[in-house]
Amino acid sequence: MSTQAPAGPRTRQWRGVIEEYRDLLEIPEGTPAVTLREGGTPLVHSEWLSGLTGAEVFVKVEGSNPTGSFKDRGMTAAMSVAKFQGAQACVCASTGNTSASMAAYAAKAGMKPLVLVPEGKIAAGKMAQAIVHGAQVIMVRGNFDDCLMMARGLSEKYPVALVNSVNPVRLEGQKTAAFEIADFLGDAPDHHVLPVGNAGNISAYWLGYRQYRDLGQTTRLPVMHGFQAAGAAPLVIGEPVPNPETKATAIRIGNPASWDLAIAARDQSRGSIASVTDEQILAAQQDLAQRDGVFVEPGSAASVAGLLQEVAAGVEYRGSTVVVTVTGHGLKDTATALEGFSAGGRSVVDTVVDADVDAAAEAAGLTTSGLA
Numbered sequence: 001m002s003t004q005a006p007a008g009p010r011t012r013q014w015r016g017v018i019e020e021y022r023d024l025l026e027i028p029e030g031t032p033a034v035t036l037r038e039g040g041t042p043l044v045h046s047e048w049l050s051g052l053t054g055a056e057v058f059v060k061v062e063g064s065n066p067t068g069s070f071k072d073r074g075m076t077a078a079m080s081v082a083k084f085q086g087a088q089a090c091v092c093a094s095t096g097n098t099s100a101s102m103a104a105y106a107a108k109a110g111m112k113p114l115v116l117v118p119e120g121k122i123a124a125g126k127m128a129q130a131i132v133h134g135a136q137v138i139m140v141r142g143n144f145d146d147c148l149m150m151a152r153g154l155s156e157k158y159p160v161a162l163v164n165s166v167n168p169v170r171l172e173g174q175k176t177a178a179f180e181i182a183d184f185l186g187d188a189p190d191h192h193v194l195p196v197g198n199a200g201n202i203s204a205y206w207l208g209y210r211q212y213r214d215l216g217q218t219t220r221l222p223v224m225h226g227f228q229a230a231g232a233a234p235l236v237i238g239e240p241v242p243n244p245e246t247k248a249t250a251i252r253i254g255n256p257a258s259w260d261l262a263i264a265a266r267d268q269s270r271g272s273i274a275s276v277t278d279e280q281i282l283a284a285q286q287d288l289a290q291r292d293g294v295f296v297e298p299g300s301a302a303s304v305a306g307l308l309q310e311v312a313a314g315v316e317y318r319g320s321t322v323v324v325t326v327t328g329h330g331l332k333d334t335a336t337a338l339e340g341f342s343a344g345g346r347s348v349v350d351t352v353v354d355a356d357v358d359a360a361a362e363a364a365g366l367t368t369s370g371l372a
């Protein structure tokens with residue numbers, strides 16, 4: 001161990017995606033950043049998924065953003081521009097994460113946040129975020145698609161900025177995840193796997209990958225693999241789903257706003273958009289948590305479930321580089337995670353003992369020479 005003090009700071013502070021990539025973003029010149037220093041999220045090597053696929057698999061952990069999801073990348077951009085253009089209030093429809101993110105950035109910007117959510121279908125953690133950040137939350141008797149129709153209507157009729165991903169500035173912010181991945185790997189990956197709901201994110205990644213390739217920052221484009229929940233898979237069946245249903249409430253969306261952009265990303269990359277069941281999603285959530293130490297929410301685990309499904313079907317990844325985006329933090333929806341845990345046949349609380357060291361050791365199967 002050195003006895004010398006370090007010469008200077010070991011790390012510089014990450015400045016947030018606008019300041020890190022401003023010259024690559026289409027936002028009005030001179031827009032001051034409303035930022036919580038989002039982005040710069042970990043790209044974690046997965047020994048588990050690499051072993052299964054024969055590829056080098058990395059997990060892009062977007063739950064490490066300030067409000068716990070990838071939405072923050074888009075929200076810093078949309079809210080910065082809205083504020084710069086004089087908006088005093090903002091609105092979004094949400095399955096939870098967009099509202100949590102918008103509420104936090106509205107607080108930072110000093111704007112009034114108005115949230116429209118499908119009644120009874122938002123995970124408790126996300127709802128708490130929106131409320132605690134001071135949003136006015138309106139519950140709608142309907143699904144996300146109804147809420148988005150209302151949010152669009154409100155922004156057309158009243159002076160409120162719409163910050164869902166139909167606002168193109170949101171995609172500008174979200175495409176920075178592709179830049180970060182390419183910067184870290186030194187090139188674009190061969191394959192990119194991610195969950196798809198309203199379809200803004202797959203569109204944003206594709207925008208980012210193409211921009212970097214066109215600028216000569218990368219030599220190739222990845223094949224995009226999107227995954228929807230089986231009960232909410234309009235892009236897979238090729239038509240809107242009037243009553244989408246899935247335990248992965250984040251992606252409980254029947255008529256994605258960025259439909260055409262997502263199909264373009266799929267086709268231009270010679271990729272695919274397929275579906276996975278809720279059982280596969282919850283199993284993948286547990287596996288990722290227990291094998292790689294990354295706890296994600298169910299909607300995020302659709303990407304991991306999708307990769308596992310492709311490997312089981314014999315899709316060949318050997319020798320390639322694969323990035324799997326996991327979009328939101330597991331702590332946002334502990335109820336569904338624990339439900340999935342019990343459904344897998346395990347009791348949530350394993351054991352209760354008296355305050356006694358040996359009783360705890362016995363319950364844990366520990367002996368003085370190791371594990372029993």
Ligand SMILES: Cc1ncc(COP(=O)(O)O)c(C=O)c1O
Nearest residue numbers: 097197198199200201250327328
């Ligand atoms: C955690 C999570 N994952 C994935 C998605 C899907 O992203 P997108 O709507 O951009 O397709 C969402 C929101 O829809 C989400 O909240």
Ligand SMILES: N[C@@H](CCOP(=O)(O)O)C(=O)O
Nearest residue numbers: 094095096097098164165198
């Ligand atoms: N999962 C999203 C749905 C809205 O998506 P957006 O990207 O269009 O804002 C959410 O968290 O609300």
